Structure formats: structure tokens, C-alpha cells
Amino acid sequence: xxxxxxxxxxxxxxxxxxxxxxxxxxxxxxxxxxxxxxxxxxxxxxxxxxxxxxxxxxxxxxxxxxxxxxxxxxxxxxxxxxxxxxxxxxxxxxxxxxxxxxxxxxxxxxxxxxxxxxxxxxxxxxxxxxxxxxxxxxxxxxxxxxxxxxxxxxxxxxxxxxxxxxxxxxxxxxx
Numbered sequence: 001x002x003x004x005x006x007x008x009x010x011x012x013x014x015x016x017x018x019x020x021x022x023x024x025x026x027x028x029x030x031x032x033x034x035x036x037x038x039x040x041x042x043x044x045x046x047x048x049x050x051x052x053x054x055x056x057x058x059x060x061x062x063x064x065x066x067x068x069x070x071x072x073x074x075x076x077x078x079x080x081x082x083x084x085x086x087x088x089x090x091x092x093x094x095x096x097x098x099x100x101x102x103x104x105x106x107x108x109x110x111x112x113x114x115x116x117x118x119x120x121x122x123x124x125x126x127x128x129x130x131x132x133x134x135x136x137x138x139x140x141x142x143x144x145x146x147x148x149x150x151x152x153x154x155x156x157x158x159x160x161x162x163x164x165x166x167x168x169x170x171x172x173x174x175x
Contacts, residue, residue, distance in 0.1 A: 006172025092120030
């Protein structure tokens with residue numbers, strides 16, 4: 001099987017530079033005890049690289065994961081967020097940094113924020129690799145993001161098309 005040709009919207013080198021910049025912006029906001037929550041499955045490469053960038057800056061949040069699903073194998077959100085697997089560690093009294101791949105409709109991060117606050121998190125900070133141009137703004141906006149994505153369907157670096165292309169080391173567009 002061959003990989004189709006994708007328009008590269010963010011190369012691997014540019015992607016790593018954006019993550020290093022993001023880590024610099026996050027550091028002043030992460031004092032005290034923190035748990036980083038990887039939103040499975042798409043944010044896994046981003047979470048791994050961001051955790052390494054934070055470690056290079058002397059920050060070592062506890063890592064956990066929350067498997068939420070709203071797309072399944074479709075290219076548009078179903079409008080409903082389903083918990084496939086909950087966090088394993090207690091977040092009560094801790095700061096929580098939620099890490100997601102794409103901030104698009106805002107439903108996944110809003111659900112995750114409410115879910116973790118209900119579990120007793122003292123503070124929740126949201127962070128996404130990419131922010132779509134039509135994503136919510138104001139109080140519903142993501143707190144931090146690495147880059148402003150184009151209005152295209154993205155694949156690679158954890159993002160998929162019906163489960164495929166997550167392993168690409170860059171972000172490509174599939175139209």
C-alpha cells in the first residue's frame with residue numbers, strides 16, 4: 001500500500017519548533033502539582049513531544065489519558081462526545097492540562113474540562129496542537145495552541161482519516 005500525496009501544511013521541523021514555542025508559553029502557567037491528560041487517540045504524538053519539551057524546561061506533570069470520541073471514522077463530528085476510557089489517576093486538587101490534537105467545534109475540550117472539574121481538578125487549562133479558523137472564541141476558546149490550522153481536513157502526526165495516516169511525521173491536508 002502506498003501513501004497518497006498530501007499537501008504538507010506543517011513540516012516535521014516546523015512542527016517541532018511550534019511545540020518548543022508552546023512549551024515556553026505554558027511554563028509560566030504550570031506551577032504546583034499538574035496532571036497532563038492526553039485526549040486519545042489523536043493527541044498522542046503531540047502529547048509525547050510536548051511532555052519532552054516540558055521536561056527540558058524542568059516540568060514533569062503526571063501523565064494520564066482520557067479516551068473521548070466524537071468523530072469515529074467520519075470527517076465531521078457526530079455532535080456527541082462519548083467516554084471510551086476514563087482517567088486512571090485522581091485529579092482532585094491538581095491542575096490539569098488537557099492536550100488535544102485539533103480544536104475544531106470545541107465540544108471535546110468543553111466536555112473534558114467539565115468532566116475533570118467534576119472530578120475535583122483545582123484548575124483546567126486546555127491546549128491543542130492545531131486551532132481551526134472557525135473554532136469557538138471568547139470563553140469557549142482553547143487556552144493555548146501551537147498553530148493556526150488552515151480550513152482543510154488534516155492528517156498525520158496523530159490525526160487520521162478513518163484510522164489511517166496517524167503515523168505521518170508531518171501534518172498534511174486531505175481534501
